[in-house]
Amino acid sequence: MKGREPGKVELRCPACGRDSWLLRKPTYEGFTKTGEALTCALCGHEFASEAEIPFKDSRKPQVFSEDDRPRPVKVFREDEKGRMCRYCAEYVVNPFLQRCGLHHCEVQATDTCPHFKPKPPPKENAGTGEPNPFRL
Numbered sequence: 001m002k003g004r005e006p007g008k009v010e011l012r013c014p015a016c017g018r019d020s021w022l023l024r025k026p027t028y029e030g031f032t033k034t035g036e037a038l039t040c041a042l043c044g045h046e047f048a049s050e051a052e053i054p055f056k057d058s059r060k061p062q063v064f065s066e067d068d069r070p071r072p073v074k075v076f077r078e079d080e081k082g083r084m085c086r087y088c089a090e091y092v093v094n095p096f097l098q099r100c101g102l103h104h105c106e107v108q109a110t111d112t113c114p115h116f117k118p119k120p121p122p123k124e125n126a127g128t129g130e131p132n133p134f135r136l
């Protein structure tokens with residue numbers, strides 16, 4: 001009976017760039033087995049440890065780089081945000097509904113409008129009643 005042939009462990013060799021497989025060779029110091037040399041069968045590239053072998057089979061999860069991840073979706077593009085009703089001078093909020101003072105209709109804060117008019121910045125020094133000359 002023939003000895004069990006070790007299954008080919010397929011890998012993608014980073015040294016030669018080919019689809020290759022792993023060679024395991026016991027390493028000896030004198031007559032003592034000190035470990036295993038893990039090398040590429042095609043080019044002989046030696047891997048320092050199993051952890052750095054790019055296996056092809058499914059026993060190891062494929063490692064994806066950060067770039068492969070879907071990017072978080074930005075909800076609003078900047079220019080869209082700039083035209084949202086909530087930032088519009090005509091946007092009127094009352095306890096029951098939000099409406100557009102220009103079109104006299106109900107709006108959502110996140111609506112955008114072609115007649116968008118930027119809301120003036122909130123007055124912070126309302127105490128004096130004087131317009132702040134340093135504020136645009």
Ligand SMILES: [Zn+2]
Pocket residue numbers: 013014015016017018020040041042043044045
């Ligand atoms: Zn190789």
